[in-house]
Amino acid sequence: MSNIKNNTNFRFLLIYPLTVGEIPRALSMLAGVLRKHGFEVKTAVNTFKKPLNVSDYVRIAKEWHATHVGLSMYTLQVLKSYEIMKAIKEELGIPIILGGAHPSSEPVEGINWGADIIVRGEGEDTLRELCEYWKGELVQPSNVDMTMLTEENMNKANETFASKRVNETRASKALEQPLSDIASINDLSKIKSITYRDQKTGEIISTPPRALLSELDDLPTPAHDIFDDDAFRVNNVVRGHHRLYTTRGCPGRCTYCNSGVFGNKIRCYSVETIMERIREVYNEHGITNFNIADDNFTTKKKHVYGMCEAIKKEFPQIVWSVNSRVDMVNPEMLAAMKDSGCYMISYGIESGDQETLDKLRKHVKVKRNYDAIWQTHEAGIQVFANMLVGLPWETPKNIQNGIDFFHSVKDAVHLWQLSGAIIPLPGTAMYYDLGEENNFQEYWLNPDFHMQAAGIQVWQNSTNPYALSTYFQRNMFDDNFIATGKFFKYSDEHQRSLKELMFLYGGHNLTKLYGGQRWKQFKIKMLSHLSYFIYHHVDPEIEMNVVNQWVSRKNKDAEKSSRWGRSGLRERVAKKENKGLPSHSDDKYLVNMPSHMKPRNTQ
Ligand code: B12
């Protein structure tokens, strides 16, 4: 990295390897920081419309003469990200920086796979200091209070950040680096919240966590002109501009949620900054329907009322939707939200069973779920209910409670969202508590896990979902992880009860998605039952072949064989034929895993 420091022409390529259908706004925010520090920025985003493979990323980096590459990484496509990283490193030898939810939780892993620097948590301030470091400007980091490196302050920071975040604790514990040594190794050691390998000693260093950003308004303006807009355009709208960020953080501590990047402390953008963003998107893109992508928009009442008032005054024509916790709304607030254009609230309902809610550490009663759903409906706002299924402790009794709950609120729910069965993400209590016993540790390093294929449902951002799912998985619910026992094993009885519940959710959604088209609803439901029956009880290959025929007739571009990419199908057929699984990697860059990280057989 040393010769890079003397370079004056910095060109930072930001890569988003996970397949997306909308502009990944994290890259806009990071590009704003990079540009402010004189870096040229380019993006390479893997989209459903314009998919990129490993060699494409290498070509782009090479042709553009990138001096640095940053990857935004999520757990679903870790191996692909590492392949990209390895290939670029081999061809160009430039510094590779990883950030995002996954490396923030598993920073040491990223270094072991060959990354130069892992940026843990919120990226902007750390990237700013790294820019200064690369440009040779970092003598004493401007906003880094070196007193933070005292053990007392480190402990304090750990208390608020690390000890509550399993990932940070793991990172620090794994390294056991005395503070005095960290401070004297080299300049990088002065930058908080990074993990890297010390060039001299070969040791992996994790610097102390930095405090969460307190003034979100001070962040540089996000850059939006860095994307190939065509890759995100649907019906003349570039998808992604509609997402607004008004707060960061969530006070919840749910066992299945990784809130390691934005933490538990709520920080708000000022209403004025958000209104400026709305003006820009409205004027430049004509967008009138926004989604506030905050983890939990309603945490601060003052913020909610301030936003409602400003939107109502300046943009009475726009409509918007938000995410919220059921225990952070009340009828008065709901009325104000409705009055200023809020048309949908997405709640983490998760379950209608109290034992399950308690085990998820949701700190919510079933009664509160029930009340919030009805209050929202009565306020004239649609309820989008996010549900979790496939929890390992559930018995038919727990599921029956869910069925009873479904019937008690179904008339007040607009759509039920089921992103497949629970995925225990790293950085969550559920992953650390249950991983060993269920033998799914580091599952993301198993090439046959096909995480991208799981849980992408009906109206999400997939353009060719039949290539990945069975008919009923696409139209009713995705039981791939349940049927194949990816994370947890389910008894036949459990699966039967779940099927009943899932067909209720799925059937309800059909009535909303195809309201008035009763014949269509009936047809989809019947075909889904048939598809389920053939897939589970006759022969998965038959289901696959029939739907493949149908897909290739309807969509000439769909690859006939692409449904083999679906791990569940592959496994079920392989099991039937009692033979090994075919390899999925068709790229010339195959992953060489460090030997200690060879994936366990988690099938
Ligand atoms: C909006 C959203 C969506 C949207 C849009 C997603 C998109 N691609 O833009 C939709 C609804 C489509 C979606 C879908 C899914 N999502 Co989502 N989503 C979110 C949400 C709420 C906000 C994402 C966001 O824009 N954040 C704002 C940006 C700025 O934050 P950020 O990406 O973390 O980036 C910051 C840092 O991480 C860091 N950073 C990030 N990249 C890099 C790179 C470099 C080089 C550096 C230096 C720093 C850096 O700096 C950034 C600025 O501080 C997050 C929760 C959250 N609070 O982040 C979940 C989240 C990202 N989603 C998640 C998941 C699991 C999914 C799904 C898989 C769910 C499912 N089963 O269907 C799908 C995946 C679909 C897909 N193909 O993308 C998880 C990811 C966990 C993980 N370990 O991978 C999250 C974290 C939710 C959670 N708490 O568990 N999602």
Ligand code: SF4
């Ligand atoms: S699931 Fe929702 S409420 Fe729970 S910690 Fe995550 S964002 Fe917060």
